[in-house]
Amino acid sequence: MIIRILGEGxxxxxxxxxxxxxxLDATLEAAVEAxxxxxxxxxxxSLLDGVRTAGVAHPADSLxxxxxxxxxxxxxxxEVRQMLNEDGLIPG
Amino acid sequence: xxxxxxxxxxxxxKANKALDxxxxxxxxxxxxxxxxxxxxxKVRRGxxxxxxxxxxxxxxxxxxxxxxAKLQAQAEKSLQMNREDLxxxxxxxKSALASQITDLxxxxxxxxxxxxxxxxxxxxxxxxxxxxxxxxxxxxATYTAAEAQTRINEAMSGIGEEMGDVGLAIQxxxxxxxxxxxxxxxxxxxxxxxxxxDASAINxxxxxxxxxxxxxxxxxVEAELARLKGISAPQAPEAIEAAPDAGEILADEPEKQESVxxxxxxxxx
Numbered sequence: 001m002i003i004r005i006l007g008e009g010x011x012x013x014x015x016x017x018x019x020x021x022x023x024l025d026a027t028l029e030a031a032v033e034a035x036x037x038x039x040x041x042x043x044x045x046s047l048l049d050g051v052r053t054a055g056v057a058h059p060a061d062s063l064x065x066x067x068x069x070x071x072x073x074x075x076x077x078x079e080v081r082q083m084l085n086e087d088g089l090i091p092g
Numbered sequence: 093x094x095x096x097x098x099x100x101x102x103x104x105x106k107a108n109k110a111l112d113x114x115x116x117x118x119x120x121x122x123x124x125x126x127x128x129x130x131x132x133x134k135v136r137r138g139x140x141x142x143x144x145x146x147x148x149x150x151x152x153x154x155x156x157x158x159x160x161a162k163l164q165a166q167a168e169k170s171l172q173m174n175r176e177d178l179x180x181x182x183x184x185x186k187s188a189l190a191s192q193i194t195d196l197x198x199x200x201x202x203x204x205x206x207x208x209x210x211x212x213x214x215x216x217x218x219x220x221x222x223x224x225x226x227x228x229x230x231x232x233a234t235y236t237a238a239e240a241q242t243r244i245n246e247a248m249s250g251i252g253e254e255m256g257d258v259g260l261a262i263q264x265x266x267x268x269x270x271x272x273x274x275x276x277x278x279x280x281x282x283x284x285x286x287x288x289x290d291a292s293a294i295n296x297x298x299x300x301x302x303x304x305x306x307x308x309x310x311x312x313v314e315a316e317l318a319r320l321k322g323i324s325a326p327q328a329p330e331a332i333e334a335a336p337d338a339g340e341i342l343a344d345e346p347e348k349q350e351s352v353x354x355x356x357x358x359x360x361x
Contacts, residue, residue, distance in 0.1 A: 003096075004253065006103075007209055007261045009216050022094065029095040047096075060219035063227065063250030069100040072264070083099050 002058055002065070003051050007072035010064070011055030021050050032080055040077045048073050107256035108249060117244045121228040124248055128221045131255055135214040138262045142210060145269050145276065146203040152279050153196045160189045166300050173307050182300050192279065199272050206265045213261045220254045 001018065004010045013021070024047040031039035048070060058064065071080050163186040170178035227247045231240060 004257065006257050007213065007264070009212070009257075021096075025094045025096045032095065060216045061223040063220060063223055063247050065104070065249050065253055066100065068096045069103045069253070070096060071099060072260070074264075080095075080099075084095075084102065 001067045003055060003068045003070060004066035005048055005051060005070045005073065006075075008048075009060070010058035010062075010066055011051050012058050013051060013055040017050070017054035021047065021054070024050050032077060032084075035077065037077055040080075044071065044073070044075065044080075103256060104249075104253065107252040117240050118232050120248070121231065121244060124251065125221070125225060125228055128217070128224060128251060128255065131258060132214070132217055132221060135210060135217060135258055135262060138265055139207060139210045139214060142203055142207045142265055142269055145273055146200060146207060148276050148280075149196050149200045149203060149272070152276065152283070153193060153200065155283055156189050156193050156196065160186050160193065163189070163300075166304060169304055169308070170300070173304075173311070175303070175307070178300055178303055196279070199275070202268065203272060206268055210261060210265050213258050217254055217258050220251055224251045 001013050001015060002010050003013050003021075024043065028040065028043035028047050031043045051070065071083060075083075163182045167179040167182040167186070170176070170182060224247055227243075231243050231247070
């Protein structure tokens with residue numbers, strides 16, 4: 001599975017690592033819903049670290065689409081909220 | 093649905109919407125390639141802009157550090173002259189500069205981080221654009237309408253996602269740089285107005301410098317007098333010609349004799 005961290009590039013992540021990443025993802029989602037800034041920062045850092053640790057860099061010259069796309073490491077909780085909004089942050 | 097999946101879906105649908113489709117799929121390829129090249133030059137400009145801001149902050153840090161060093165020297169000189177009040181004033185101003193310097197160094201680290209990120213984004217996009225160009229030429233060379241659309245869609249969606257990512261990175265870097273430029277502009281104005289380095293600028297009439305200069309010119313006069321008195325005392329004439337000042341003459345004298353005797357020993361050997 002290919003996971004992109006925005007601003008960093010794509011990683012190939014083995015399927016068996018996904019359970020752990022899904023747990024981290026759920027924590028992050030809960031932090032966004034609870035508007036808990038501190039929990040959000042910790043959860044985002046853990047999720048991105050999880051991807052970087054479990055994954056290897058996908059070749060830069062491939063034209064493959066990612067299966068999952070994650071926010072940049074310095075994203076704020078508000079930016080992530082905007083990303084979840086159709087009219088949000090991502091330039092169209 | 094998980095957060096990752098929601099973000100992915102929205103990101104992808106936006107990236108795909110941004111791709112323009114022409115009547116002839118081959119035109120779509122060329123048009124997309126042109127937009128990729130445009131984006132590449134935009135990233136390069138972005139890297140250059142961030143580097144310019146970073147260098148400006150570096151220059152400001154250097155200026156403020158020089159001011160702080162001057163204030164430190166003033167404080168030391170003031171203490172030597174038993175003027176604790178002046179030393180305290182100089183150190184107070186220095187500590188105000190120190191917090192500005194710390195702030196600027198944080199900004200500098202952030203700008204450096206943005207610059208590295210954008211440089212890497214540029215390299216990734218460059219690699220993908222190059223792949224896209226190769227794939228585009230292959231598709232056009234072996235073009236059959238039936239299979240073209242699928243292969244074009246594959247190539248386009250991969251590059252579209254990268255373009256969306258790079259576009260976002262540029263936008264974020266621009267936002268951050270703009271904020272920092274506003275602050276850097278404010279510091280430039282402060283430096284230009286003299287508010288920050290007046291205290292340490294030489295001959296610009298700040299109070300610490302004036303007082304120190306007044307005291308040191310007195311001290312210099314005394315030192316010069318003492319020197320003249322020393323010189324007027326009987327000395328070996330050749331030593332006066334060789335050395336410019338009395339203290340050195342006295343210190344140099346024994347060495348000179350040694351070196352002469354060394355030389356004469358060498359001569360004998």
